[in-house]
Amino acid sequence: MFKLKGIIIATGLLSSSIGFSGTMGPVCTPGNVTVPCPTMGWGVGIQALYLQSLYSNINLSAVNIGSASGTRIYKDLDNDFDWGFRLEGSFHFNTGNDLNVNWVRWHEDFENRLTPIPGTVLVPGAPEINTISLATRYYSNTDFDSVNAEFGQHVDFGEFKDIRFHAGAQYAQIKSRFRANQVISGAPPEFADLNGSDSLTDTLKFNGGGPRLGLDMMYNWGNGFAIYGKGAVAALVGETKYYNNSPFSDEDGNRSRPVRSSYTGLVPELDAKLGAAYTFPLAQGNLTLDVGYMVVNYFNPLHISDLDLNTAQETRLQSDFGLHGAYAGIKWIGAV
Template sequence: MLKKMTLAVLGLTVSSMAAAGMYSEPPAPTCTPGDVTVPCEAKQWDLGIQALYLQPIYSASRGYRLGGTLLSNLSSTYYNDVDPDWGWGYRLEGSYHFRTGNDITATWMHYDADSKLGPYFGPFYVATTQTFIPGTYRQYVDNRFDQVNVVMGQHVDFGLLKNARFYGGLQYADIQVDATNYYNLPLTVQAATFGIRTFNNTDFNGVGPVIGIDYSYDLSPSFSITANTAGSILYGTSRINRADVYNVGLVALNDYGSKHSIVPSFEAKLGANYAYPVAQGVLNIQGGYHVLNYFNALQDVEFQCCTRVVAYSDFGLYGPYLGLKWVG
């Protein structure tokens, strides 16, 4: 009889504990160092600015200019690599941090730099007579680039020294490359035209999803190595406008085209971060190297004998950056 009563009491106890577990509060997120954890709940803001010193880079026909050719044999041609000038840009950043490592972040990257290139050598195609004449020219290029990201992120700690931030959201990009060629042609042509210049302008603007990872490895409580990689696929419009203008007021050639495009992009950074505690938070000093590339974002017109063929070119930027970010 005693044995049966003991078993009954144990059964009731186990049932009560199980029922209590079913209706109890779930455990709070951990914030102790371990294999994979998230930060403790906090509400913070951060503001950052970076100075960028970048050089543009192109592909396809925009990456080459004629270096020389034999007019008697147009197949014998050599090309010079287009080497645009370096220029300054900036990147602004603002974030709101909430819950256990979540954030909403907006960034704006802006770049606007001019290049004076040449002289380049080679024949000039005369549209009115469909012939080539020898000449040289200098090229002036204006590169303008804007990129805006609005993303949500999640901070994750991998042990005591490693942490990462995974993010995703929307990206908008506006790329404009305006090129003007000023030709030095034979005197007979100069006398008839009072000079010739060629416009070759192209642009792309689009929007689409972006995902990325910010990674850091702490070498000390204040100093860390940082890396970032991101990718996007944008849908937008790509345009091309090319015109030959004689200074007597004649537009001898005018090509224009516009099309919808899907443009993927890739972005990467490698750098370092120094965290300096201040009265109202932490001031981070950042520096490193930054590269990005938009694939087939731009258009160009290639002259092949007496036809004009539209080609595509990447647009890239690369160079060092230095900045400050306050978190508090």
């Protein structure tokens, strides 16, 4: 009898727990993964870019302005933000497919004047002389171009989310020039040979191409508003070059000559964007306005080379090249 009651109680508790577990909340139903209905159309767009260049090598981002107590002092060159643009054209077809070609063009001009504290000269039998002055003006200009050709597939993940997957190729070209003009004056007669001016220009270049993959993720708030995140990665193979106009010199301990260096290398690239968009539906298509922030980085596309003629040893220093900043643009997609 007691055994039968125990079985009944255990069965009742099990039934109760099963019934309770089924009342924890509604079952989550995943949204459907779909593609758009077949359509055909053309798209054009333009964006204004306001970007600043970034370099990982201190020789390209800072300059030695002197020393104090044996410690070198560097000043950040703090490159300016400059304007560029992005143009794109696209053809939309089938169930969410597109072919897209876009071109990014950016140019920078930068000038910085540095005037260190007048130097101190020790003359035998005389007190310290603080008359030497050094005025340095640094110039740099950079040209950046990239062209992407993409094949994309639009996929809807439920009612609010969609992703565009794309694959294609990129061609990129980077050219940076740095010039330092120095004027030394005020040296006493014993050091008169220090007075004068000189100019040294360094040119760094890269051009190459390769495959590129990426995705554009968007969340639609409704009423035409959306936020998005975009990312892509590329692997470029190309030639990196460096040359300068260093003067010939055969002075003992200070032998130098112009340097030219080039090699072929692999350059990975990453880019990312975060932004918001608003789309106006029109009778013949859609007009989209968007704003956002972007970051792009090329890993070691640039290098500096130096040759010590006393030891016949080459020193090669590499540098990343990057851009970051804001953008705003407009795009129209019309149905055929």
